[in-house]
Amino acid sequence: MTSFVIRRLLQMIPIVFGITLLVFLLVRSTGDPVSLMLPPDAPLEQREQIRRALGLDLPLWQQYGIFLTGIVQGDFGESVRYRGQDVLSIVIERLPATLELSAAALVVAIGLSLPIGLLSALHRNSWLDRLASTMAILARAMPNFWLGIMLILAFSVVLGWLPVSGRGGWAHVVLPALTLGTSLAALLMRMMRSSMLEVLGQDYVRTAKAKGLAPRRVVLKHALRNGLVAYLAVVGVTSAELVAGAVVTEQVFAWPGVGLLAVQAVNSRDMAVVQAIVVLSSIAVMLMNLLVDVAYALVDPRISYS
C-alpha cells in the first residue's frame, strides 16, 4: 500500500510539469495583460515600459524558467491585476469561500441523491422512480449559469426569501449551493440507484429476506452498506467537478471564492494568478483521486494495490 501511494505521488511530478507548461503557453496565447490594463490610446513607450516592468519582454523560455523556479520554492509570482501583490496568498485567502460553497453543494448533492436514489431502487419502475429519472435528466441538462439566475429570480426577486449575491450568513449559501449541487445530485442519484439495484439482486440479500429479516433491516443493514461503496467512490471522484462548477456559480452569485478569482484573472490576463489556480487545483484533483483509491482499498478488502 505504502509503495503504491509513493508510486502514485511520483507519477504526479511529470504530470504537474506538463500542466505548468500547458497553462503557461495557453495563458500567453490568448492575450496580453498590458493591452487590457492601459487605455487603447496609451502611448507605445508606456506599453513597453510596463511590459518591461512585468518581465513580459523576456523570451518565452526565460519567462517559463522564472515561473518554474518560483513554483519549486512555493512562489507563484506577483499579480498583475492586484499590482504586485503575492499570488499565493491571494489564492489561499479565497479557499475558505470555495470550500464552504463546495461543502454546502456536496451536502445538497448527497442529501438529495442518497434518499431519492435509494427509493428509486426500492420502487424500481414505479411512478416515483420515473419521476426521479426525468428530474435527474433535467437537472443534468440545466446549465449552472441559467439555473443560478432562475433561482435568484424566483427566491430572491419574486419571493424575497434569500439574498441575491455575496457571501455572508447561512442564507447567502443556499442558492449557490443548490445551483452547484443540483447537477451533481442527479449524477449521484443515478449512481445510487444502479448500485443499490445491483446489490439488491445479490444472493445474500435474498438469503437475508428468506431468513425472515424485517425488510427495513435487509435494506439498511445488508444492502445499503455494500451499495454505498461504489456511491462514495463516485462522490470522491466527482467532487472535483465541483471545482469546475464553482467557476460559473461563483461568477453568477458574486461569491468571492477561487472560481470568481479565476474568471476575473482570465478576463484581465492576470497570468500568474491563472497559473497558480490551474496548477494548485490540478494537484488537488490528483490528490483527491489518490485519496479515493486509498479509501476504496480500506473500505473494500477485496481490492489491493500491491
Next chain:
Amino acid sequence: MKQGRKLAMAMSRTLLALVVALITANATAQSNQELVIGQSIDVNTFDPQNTGNTQVSAVLVNIFDYLVWVQADGSFEPVLATSWEQVTPTAWRFELRENVLWHDGRPFTAADVEFTIERVANDDSLFEHDSFASIVDVEVVDDHEVIIHTSAPDPILLNRLGRKGGEIIPRHYVEQVGISEFATNPIGTGPFKFVSWSRDDRVVFEAFDDYWRGRPHWDKITFRTIPEDATRVNSLLTGEIDIAVSVPVQDMGRIESGSRARVLPQPTTRIMLLFVNTDASLPTGDPRVRAAIDYAIDDQLLVDTLMDGLGVPTLARISPGISAAPLDEFYGTYNYDPDEAVRLLEEAGYGPGDLTLTVHGPQGRYSQDAELTQVIGLLLEEVGINVQLDIREFSAFQQQVWDPGRIEGIALIGHANGMMDSWFALRGFPCGGAYAGQTNWCNPEFDELLTASEVEMDPAKRAELLRDAFAILVDERPLIPLFQAENLVGVSNRITWEPSVDEMLWMYSAEPREE
C-alpha cells in the same frame, strides 16, 4: 414499501421546515445611514497613482482629494488648493487649504503635495505616470504654498492634477508603512475613511468626522463587486444594493417597472469610433472611399436601434465637458447620405459589388459592440460594398488586430477622454504617433497645429488651433467617429444621487430621499 413512505415523509417535513426558516430569514434591511454600491470589477489597488482604471478611481475618489477638481462642465473647483496662478510660462503657484486633516489626525501640508506629485512624475513604472511626465519639480514655498514647474508651458496642467493620479497621498504615512502597505490599507483626506477590503467581494468605508467640507451624510459606504450584470440588477431590485453601475440596456424596463429603483442615463466621454487604415495600397487609402463609408453609416440609427436612444452622434472625438472642444461645429451632428456614398464610390471607380471591405470589431468590451459592427456592415452593403466582418473577443481583437496595426479596412473601437481635454483626444494622430500603426495617416499640417497647441497658454488661441486640427481629421477621415456613448446607472428610490460624466462614484453628494 413502508420504510419508503416514512423516508419520503421525513424528507418533506425537513423541506417544509427549511422553507419556513427561509421566510423568516429575510434579506437584511439596510440602515438609513448606509449605502451599498454594486460595481462590475474589484478595486485593484488603493494606490491612486498606480490603478490605471477609471472604475477604481471612481471608488478611490471617496477617500482622497485632488488639488483641483475638474467638474462635469469642464470648469475647475478648488479642493486642496484654494487658489492658483501661473507665475511664469512653466511655473504655477498653488495656495493650499489649511486645517485639512489626514484620516489619522495629522495635518495636510505642502510636503504631501510635493511627495505625491514628484512620485508620479518621476516613477515611470506607475500607471498614471504618463499624465504627469511633463512636471519636473514641485517647490515647497511654505507649509501651504507650492510652485509646480513643468518642462514646457503646459496649458492643461490643471486637467492633469484634477484627474486620475492627481489624488494627494500622505507622505508621513507612506514613508512610515511603505507603499505596498499603503496600497492595501490607505489613508487620505477625503470624506470617507478606509475600513476593510476583501478582494472581489467588498470595500468598506466609514464617514470621516473631521472632513474639511463637513461630515458626510452616510456613516458607512460599501462597494461590492458583482461581475454578473443580471445579478447586479437583481441585487438592486431586492434592495441589497442602492446603486448598480453599468446596467445593460435590456434591463432598463425591468428596473423602471418596479417601485424600488430608477435608471439614470450617464453620459460618458467615450466616443465609439471607426479607425480607418489609410494606407495607399488599400481601397480605404482613397479619401473618396473613406467619405463614402462615412456617408453610408446612419449614426442616429445605430443609437436608436442598438443603444435604445442612449448616445449622441458626433463628427469628432469630443463631448460636453471636454475643454477646448469645438462642440458647436462637430458635436451632435453626423454625415448620412447613402446616395452621396454611392456616387463617391463610383467616382473612385467602384460600381455596386466591386469593393470588398473588412470591418473589424471587438466583442464583449463595449455595450452592443458586436451588434454595432454587424449593423455597420449591413449599412455598408446597402451602398454596394461587400463586407467581410471580423469580430473577435476583445483581448484577441487587441492582440491580433489593434496592437499590431492589422486593420485591413475599418475597425470599431471606443475611446474615453481621461483628461477631459481636446488635445488628449488628438495626441495619438501625429505622424509616427500612437495611432500611426492603425491609420497609416500622416499630415504635417495637423502636426504643426497640435504642436503649437501644446504650448499655447491663451485658451482662446489654443481652442482655435485644436479646432483646426479636428477639422483636418473630419475632412480626411483617418477615423470616423460615430456617437458619444451613455452608460446606464440604476439608483435606489431611497436616495438622490446624480451620476456624472467622469464616471466617478462621489458618494459625498448622495442624500436620502424624502418620501
